Amino acid sequence: MEFDYVVVGAGSAGCALANRLSECGRYTVALLEAGPKDSNPWIHIPVGYFRTMGNPGTDWRYVTQPDPGISGRSIPWPRGRVLGGSSSINGLLYVRGQKEDYDGWAQLGCSGWSWEDVLPYFKRAENWEGEDASGLRGKDGPLSVQNSRLTREVVDLWVDAAEAAGYKRNPDYNGEDQEGVGYFQLTMKGGRRCSSAAAYLAPARGRSNLTVVTDAQTQKVLLSDGRAVGVQARVKDKLQDVRARREVVLSAGAIGSPQIMMLSGIGDPDELAAHGIEVKAALKGVGKNLQDHLQARPVFKTKLSTINVETSNIFKQAAIAAQYALTQRGPMTMAASLGTGFLKTEDHLATPDIQFHIQPFSADSPAEGAHKFSAFTASVLQLRPESAGHLELTSANIDDHPEIHPNYLATDTDCRTIVKGIQVARRIAETEPLKSQITEEYAPGREVAFDDEEGTLEWARQTAVTIYHPTGTCKMGTDPMAVVDARLRVIGVKGLRVADASIMPRIVSGNTNAPAIMIGEKASDLILGDAAG
Template sequence: MEFDYVIVGAGSAGCAVANRLSAGGQYSVAVLEAGGRDTNPWIHIPVGYFKTMGNPNTDWMYKTQSDAGLNGRAIPWPRGKVLGGSSSINGLLYVRGQAQDFDHWRQLGNEGWGWDAVLPYFQRAETWQGDSNGAERGKAGPLRVSPTALKREVVDKWIDAAVAAGYKKNPDYNNEDQEGVGYFQLTMDKGQRCSSAKAYLKPARDRKNLSIITKAQCEKLIITEGRVTGLKALIDGQSKTITAKREVILSAGAIGSPQILMLSGIGAGDELTPHGIDVVKDLPGVGKNLQDHLQARPVFKTDLPTINIETSNLFKQAKIAAEYALKRTGAMTMAASLGTGFLKTDERLETPDIQFHIQPWSADKPADGPHKFSAFTASVLQMRPESTGHLELTSNNMHDHPKIHPNYLATKLDQDTIVKGIQIARKICQYEPLAQHISEEHSPGAGVAMDDYDATLDWVRSNAVTIYHPTGTCKMGSDPMAVVDSRLRVHGIKGLRVADCSIMPVITSGNTNAPAIMIGEKVSDMILEDAHQ
């Protein structure tokens, strides 16, 4: 159990790192995944996230602490526990983020992370299967990215209504200008999910220098004289030591990576010692700076056909299943959302600050199944929240989930932005060609007036949920709260890097799977450069 490089976590970033480090055949590489192999058929069927989220075989089943910003509610926080990580259970939505997001990272002192420096890695990662005149799309990467093949009339009419309301149409929000409305782009290939595992691990799995070890949970790092030399892991129920001759790369996600650091003695000393953990490096920023996107979900009843009605009986469900089995088309290829919009709540803003997820279905809780009436959801979120939360160790045992304190809606800006987002969602629905097809606003509903700020905010606090984008808990930078430097090396510890969404100093404007893969691509080059030196 000795390798040159050991990667902890086979998620969006970790799979990319494993592929790139093992590609030349020069180095021995192991990637450890706490979950199992991605054999569950629902992983590969796009609509299968309904079955994999909330399933302990594929989901870590995290839950937040009760949160004042959510009127004291505690909510589930799904994260992937399987090869591919969250890219195997997410909604397949592919969003790079705004060029300005990455330029901001660079302005914070993170050299090499501006848009011009990260764009080549987005391009290297993808094969874009749609039309594009722009030179910004990739043509030969392992990750298949496609435009939405599935269309629905209610989404078309929402897009047209948004244009009538004064917002522009944008055929490719993943180019330099994100602003506008249109259909989502998806990590999908021929009607099946293209997870990070499928894109990066499957083509590499027969390499003699790559070991893919599942059911392997890292318990703690082994640190000798300030250098990580390996780790202890529980593999199929047995504790084993794995040696890393060169480096360990933590890609266990925004919850897993900081938890492993803290259990290994790297974190805020005054928070570690009460759990009997010896402090190896006092890094107060570990587990702090937690950011997430909070979605509020207005629902509108409509006379247009939606998934609610298309799946209302067993005969219709059987017909949908048969179409997918025979053609890999139809409703089972639907991602978490079809339509999207990246809009501004204030024209004075340089870039959009809210994002829409337009879904041709509705439910009180997705696990409960769709409503019995025809309706669509116009989910809206604030893309760059000011509020930050933190993680807190429960114990010194890796199997005890840390306490998650999201601290949603803690600032006036965040409260104002989400209320304006709800108002824009309602406003768009007053424009044709959509308005004539809406019979009633199901929620927030008539009891919450459009201009009633307090009632709207209270509705959000009582109903909003995560859209599954935790980031920032091992942030990149050089300030006292930074955990890694701009080459993703943990400050003050040799032989250790972090490569996942936890390194984001500020959350990106949109879904986080694409940036996570980019981070894996970019750190791979850094690791190989340092090895050659």
């Protein structure tokens, strides 16, 4: 078990990285994944996230600590524990973010991460099947991206109403300008999910220099004289050392990567000492700078048909299953949302600060299933929260999940923005042609008046949930809390890098799967460039 490169975590970034590192054929690569192979059929059916999130066979099933910002609630934080990682259980939504996000990273000292620098990697990854008026889309990459194969009238009317309310229509939020309303683009090929594993590992399976090991839980990074020389992993219940002649790369995600680092002795000395872990590298930023997108979920009852009533009995479900089996179309190709909007809550803002996810269904929680009445959800989130949380070890055992402290809604700006986002959702719902199709506002409901900002914020605190975008816990930068440098090398440790969403110094303005894949793509060039140089 000795390789040139050992990549820990076969998620969005890790699969891309393992493919590119092994592509040239000069190096041997091991990709270690704690979860199983992606053989569960629900992974590959787009709507399967209803079955894979919360399933211990595919989901880490993290849960946050009680958080004051959301009324002391603990909430689930699903993360993929399977080949493909979270790209195998997510909502399939493809969003790059704003070019200003990446220019902001560069201004923080992350040289080589401006929009101009990262755009080639977005394009290299992507096989966009739609129109490309901007010339910014990729056509030949492994990751299939396409428009939805499903439409619903209620979503069309929401887009029309948003336009009537003064927001512009945007046919491609991944093009020149993100702002506007329209429809989500999906990581889907035909009628099947295109996870990072499907995109990057399936074409590489025949390579003799790439070894993919599933059910391999990395315990810690092996360090010798300040250098990473491999990892210790539990492979099918047996501890093994997997040696790296060149480098170890952690791609275990915003929770997994910092946890492995801390268990390896890389982190805040005081926190490590509390669990009897010998300090190998003092890096106070490990596990800090935790950022996530929090979604408030206004729900509106409607006269129109929605997924709630279209799946209300076994006969309707059987018809939907038959439609998918015969045509790979219909509700089983549904992403987590159909419509979207990237909008500004204030005219003076340079770029959008809120995002909508418009869903032709509604539920109090996925576990309880859809409501019995016809309704849609106008989920809204703040794109760039100021609030940041942290992770804490609970023990020196990898099997004990760290404490997750999201620290939601901890600043005035964050509170103000979520309230304004909910008000925008209500204003669009009061605009034709949508207004006449709505029979009742189910949530927040009439007990919370439109101009009751305090009541609106309290409703958000009591009901808002994650939209599954944890980032930032091994942040890139040059300040005292930075964990990796601009080449993703762990500061103070040779032969060790991090390549996943945890390196984001600031969360991107949108969903995080596409940026995580981009990070894996760029990391491969950084690593191969250093090897050649």
